Each structure stands twice: as structure tokens, then as C-alpha cells.
Amino acid sequence: MAQDRLIIGLTGGIGSGKSTIAALFVEHGAGIVDTDAIAHRLTQTGGEAIEAIRAAFGNDYVTDNGALNRTKMRGLIFSDDAARQRLERILHPMIRERAKAQLRQLQDKPYILIVVPLLPESAAFRQLVQRVLVVDCDENTQVARVIERSRMTEAEVRAIIARQTPRAERLQLADDIICNDAGLDSLTKQVSILHERYSNVQSSY
Numbered sequence: 508m509a510q511d512r513l514i515i516g517l518t519g520g521i522g523s524g525k526s527t528i529a530a531l532f533v534e535h536g537a538g539i540v541d542t543d544a545i546a547h548r549l550t551q552t553g554g555e556a557i558e559a560i561r562a563a564f565g566n567d568y569v570t571d572n573g574a575l576n577r578t579k580m581r582g583l584i585f586s587d588d589a590a591r592q593r594l595e596r597i598l599h600p601m602i603r604e605r606a607k608a609q610l611r612q613l614q615d616k617p618y619i620l621i622v623v624p625l626l627p628e629s630a631a632f633r634q635l636v637q638r639v640l641v642v643d644c645d646e647n648t649q650v651a652r653v654i655e656r657s658r659m660t661e662a663e664v665r666a667i668i669a670r671q672t673p674r675a676e677r678l679q680l681a682d683d684i685i686c687n688d689a690g691l692d693s694l695t696k697q698v699s700i701l702h703e704r705y706s707n708v709q710s711s712y
């Protein structure tokens with residue numbers, strides 16, 4: 508792919524602030540590709556992944572409306588690694604294709620951020636990016652923010668965090684780090700500084 512724009516992979520644990528940060532970068536004019544949003548579209552009613560999911564998991568995992576039965580699938584893959592891998596083998600190549608198509612559409616942007624929660628787990632996604640930006644925050648802050656945002660219990664959130672790549676390991680991948688333990692003011696300042704940096708570098712890493 509002829510790609511001459513700087514592409515930065517934005518990653519971080521659940522509730523660390525990825526979506527909030529992506530929105531701040533958009534205000535600066537950055538291009539954004541959101542792999543969570545792509546995954547959601549692929550699995551909603553009539554989504555491109557539905558028939559493959561039906562074939563692999565059976566009708567029980569597809570709702571009457573033809574969308575992924577998220578509750579049922581979440582329950583399955585939470586305790587069944589083989590099932591999770593089966594789902595990922597269906598979704599990940601599709602997500603990457605969609606992401607690449609979106610990246611091609613964003614060539615007029617000064618640089619592009621691609622939000623990839625699973626970047627630490629995915630070598631294929633790491634190959635798509637020239638830099639890695641990790642959002643880091645204290646685990647208790649993460650838990651509090653997710654509980655506030657959703658209906659999950661503390662135990663559920665902690666169980667998800669325990670299954671994600673450990674904080675220290677994720678940080679080792681980072682070229683840049685945003686620390687999201689303070690308020691939105693601090694976040695806005697850190698994004699402004701990174702925006703200047705990303706605007707001024709060429710993608711020749």
C-alpha cells in the first residue's frame with residue numbers, strides 16, 4: 508500500500524481513555540480509524556462477519572435480527588480461549604482490511620491515529636503502524652471509570668483487566684505515553700504536545 512502518512516497506533520486497557528483521546532486528536536484535525544467501531548459494524552445486523560460467525564458458532568450466537576448475540580458470545584469467549592481465537596480468526600482479517608481501506612481514505616490528513624485495543628496481542632496490526640502511543644492510567648482509575656460508564660461490576664471489570672496485556676508489558680511497546688490519571692485538562696495538554704510532534708515528523712521511521 509502506498510502509505511506516506513504517519514500512522515500511530517493508539518492502545519490502552521479498557522477504560523484507559525482511548526476514545527476520549529481519539530476525540531481530542533480529531534479536534535486537532537487528525538485522521539482516526541477506530542477498530543472497535545469497525546468490529547461493531549461487522550457484527551451488527553447484516554454485518555459482513557455474521558454468516559461466518561453463524562457457520563462457526565451456530566445460530567444461537569446470532570440474534571433473530573441477524574446481529575451477533577454479544578451477551579452470549581461474551582459469555583463463551585470469556586472462559587474458552589479456543590472459541591475466542593476462532594472468533595478472532597474471523598474478525599481480525601476483516602477488521603484489518605476495513606482499517607486499511609479507511610487509512611487510504613485519510614491521506615489528506617496530516618497524520619492518522621488508529622485505535623487498536625489489541626495492539627499488544629497483534630503483530631499484524633503493529634505492522635500497520637509506525638509509532639505506538641500507549642494510554643496509561645492507574646488500575647483503580649480504570650475500574651472506577653468503566654463502572655461509571657457501564658453497568659459492569661467491579662469484579663467484572665477487574666476480570667477483564669486481568670485478561671488484557673499487563674500494564675508494564677504494554678508500556679514497553681510505547682514510543683509515546685499519555686498518562687491519564689488526572690483530569691481532562693491534563694489530557695488536553697498532553698494531546699496538544701503530541702499533536703505538534705506528530706504534525707512535524709515524516710513517516711520515514
Ligand SMILES: Nc1ncnc2c1ncn2[C@@H]1O[C@H](COP(=O)(O)OP(=O)(O)O)[C@@H](O)[C@H]1O
Nearest residue numbers: 521522523524525526527652656689690691694
Ligand atoms: N481524564 C479523564 N477525566 C475524567 N474522565 C475521563 C478521563 N478520561 C476518560 N474519562 C472517562 O472514562 C471513561 C472511559 O474512557 P474511554 O475514553 O471511553 O476509554 P476507552 O476508550 O479506553 O475504553 C469515559 O466515560 C470517559 O469519559
Ligand SMILES: [Mg+2]
Nearest residue numbers: 525526527543
Ligand atoms: Mg473506547
